Amino acid sequence: xxxxxxxxxxxxxxxxxxxxxxxxxxxxxxxxxxxxxxxxxxxxxxxxxxxxxxxxxxxxxxxxxxxxxxxxxxxxxxxxxxxxxxxxxxxxxxxxxxxxxxxxxxxxxxxxxxxxxxxxxxxxxxxxxxxxxxxxxxxxxxxxxxxxxxxxxxxxxxxxxxxxxxxxxxxxxxxxxxxxxxxxxxxxxxxxxxxxxxxxxxxxxxxxxxxxxxxxxxxxxxxxxxxxxxxxxxxxxxxxxxxxxxxxxxxxxxxxxxxxxxxxxxxxxxxxxxxxxxxxxxxxxxxxxxxxxxxxxxxxxxxxxxxxxxxxxxxxxxxxxxxxxxxxxxxxxxxxxxxxxxxxxxxxxxxxxxxxxxxxxxxxxxxxxxxxxxxxxxxxxxxxxxxxxxxxxxxxxxxxxxxxxxxxxxxxxxx
Numbered sequence: 001x002x003x004x005x006x007x008x009x010x011x012x013x014x015x016x017x018x019x020x021x022x023x024x025x026x027x028x029x030x031x032x033x034x035x036x037x038x039x040x041x042x043x044x045x046x047x048x049x050x051x052x053x054x055x056x057x058x059x060x061x062x063x064x065x066x067x068x069x070x071x072x073x074x075x076x077x078x079x080x081x082x083x084x085x086x087x088x089x090x091x092x093x094x095x096x097x098x099x100x101x102x103x104x105x106x107x108x109x110x111x112x113x114x115x116x117x118x119x120x121x122x123x124x125x126x127x128x129x130x131x132x133x134x135x136x137x138x139x140x141x142x143x144x145x146x147x148x149x150x151x152x153x154x155x156x157x158x159x160x161x162x163x164x165x166x167x168x169x170x171x172x173x174x175x176x177x178x179x180x181x182x183x184x185x186x187x188x189x190x191x192x193x194x195x196x197x198x199x200x201x202x203x204x205x206x207x208x209x210x211x212x213x214x215x216x217x218x219x220x221x222x223x224x225x226x227x228x229x230x231x232x233x234x235x236x237x238x239x240x241x242x243x244x245x246x247x248x249x250x251x252x253x254x255x256x257x258x259x260x261x262x263x264x265x266x267x268x269x270x271x272x273x274x275x276x277x278x279x280x281x282x283x284x285x286x287x288x289x290x291x292x293x294x295x296x297x298x299x300x301x302x303x304x305x306x307x308x309x310x311x312x313x314x315x316x317x318x319x320x321x322x323x324x325x326x327x328x329x330x331x332x333x334x335x336x337x338x339x340x341x342x343x344x345x346x347x348x349x350x351x352x353x354x355x356x357x358x359x360x361x362x363x364x365x366x367x368x369x370x371x372x373x374x375x376x377x378x379x380x381x382x383x384x385x386x387x388x389x390x391x392x393x394x395x396x397x398x399x400x401x402x403x404x405x406x407x408x409x410x411x412x413x414x415x
Contacts, residue, residue, distance in 0.1 A: 001053060008052040012044045065101075070109065073099060077115055084261055086110060092265075132166050136293050137195060137300035139165040139237075141202045141248040142187075144179040147256050153269035159255065160187055163248040165202070166293040169286045170251060171195070173278050175271045181208045181225045182355065185313050188228075192309065196300035200235035202245050210238050224315055231312050254289075314352040314360060321347050326374060329359055336362060337370040344369075 001009065008030060014021045023041065027034045043051030076097060081089050086107035093099040110116035133139045145159045158179045162172040172191050176183040191198070203209045208225050222230065229236045239245045262281060268274050303309070319327035321344055325336040329351050338344060344364065352361035362369045406412060 005052050005054065008040060009044075009049055012041065012052065015041070065105070069099075073101060073106075074109065074113060074115075077110065078113075081261075085116060085257065088258055088261065092261075096265075132294070133299075134166060134293060134295040135297050135299035136164055136166050136169075137198045137298055139200050139202055140171065140191075140198045141165055141245045142184060143204060143245065143248045143252065144183075145252040145256065146179070147252075147260075149175065149260060149263070149274065150269045151260060151264060154271070157271055157274075158183075159252075159259075160184060161248055161251060161255075162187055162191060163251050165247055167290050168247055168251075169290040170282045173282055175274045175278070177271070179206075179208070181223070184208065184225060185228065189309055189313065192232075192303060195298075196302045197232055197234055197307075199299050199301075200237055201229060202237045202239060204242070204245070205238045205240070209236060227316065228312055232307060254285075258285075311352070311361075314354055317351045317353070318348055319351050321345060321349060327351070329353070332359075333374045334359055334362070334371050335374040337372060 027037045086103045090103045141163045157175050172187045350363040362371045
């Protein structure tokens with residue numbers, strides 16, 4: 001007997017003992033109608049203790065799903081939805097196949113067929129939770145996810161992601177061949193144009209965001225990405241562990257499951273097609289998993305008049321001017337033009353460039369200097385030829401070996 005049947009049997013025993021227990025009291029205690037109590041009492045008097053046992057025991061449920069429907073669903077999971085988890089598989093079956101089935105039932109069926117195994121959560125280090133930021137744009141979490149996004153159908157790539165801490169919404173995402181500062185800057189520019197400047201950005205301790213030990217020893221105290229945020233008055237916070245920026249890390253886990261399978265169903269296998277599909281997918285993700293901020297006020301600040309993003313995003317290198325006011329950048333010589341050359345000799349200048357080979361600006365003491373690319377004029381000098389390149393026609397001296405001078409004690413000389 002189960003616990004419920006044992007409780008009913010105990011109640012019937014008390015009625016037999018005439019402890020003052022009526023059928024109305026029994027109905028209230030067991031939580032069933034008075035008519036059901038009378039039926040159970042009648043079966044108990046006729047059959048004894050076995051009368052309280054349910055008549056449905058050993059029989060299939062009236063709500064059992066037909067075997068044909070189960071076989072059809074399992075065939076779809078094995079052929080069309082390989083690797084899908086119970087929750088996502090239930091969504092796709094309902095949306096694409098018109099079959100509505102609960103995730104619990106699917107998880108039980110898939111576990112029986114070895115199509116899915118529940119994850120075992122390992123006991124890890126305890127991290128204290130922190131409250132979300134109150135306003136949208138108060139803190140953005142950025143990170144890159146290296147994964148086989150196209151499941152071998154295309155080249156491996158990385159998904160760069162920006163997630164708002166207050167709402168858990170994905171505000172920018174894009175596929176890139178590799179994780180670079182230029183990729184993050186491209187995402188930031190898209191966010192700045194759409195929302196404005198956020199208050200702070202939360203990242204890991206990648207060398208894109210934070211200088212390494214070797215760079216510190218060389219005197220470099222800030223990266224190109226960090227300088228951009230500094231110019232735009234945005235605070236940069238580097239996390240000490242992945243758990244600290246859990247919002248964006250959890251988004252990676254969801255995208256590596258759902259986004260990969262969505263692109264498989266649509267046959268997407270290139271970075272270009274993936275980036276074209278991302279806005280639609282992100283909109284659905286934000287509508288389903290995003291939440292409202294505690295404060296409806298937007299923490300983003302508009303771009304200032306002096307915020308020339310194209311110029312701010314340029315890379316900056318330091319060069320020391322020579323005595324003749326020249327400097328070299330990417331193996332190209334440049335000459336600064338000024339009417340007061342003496343004050344610039346030996347001075348350090350900032351060289352602006354966009355990642356290519358050409359210099360786009362030279363700055364000294366927050367002022368831009370005029371410059372030009374210096375090209376030395378080639379002189380008419382005689383060509384220097386290798387002996388192998390010299391023609392031997394009419395030039396016997398070029399190939400004729402010189403005569404060796406005999407020593408004084410040579411037999412010919414003694415003779």
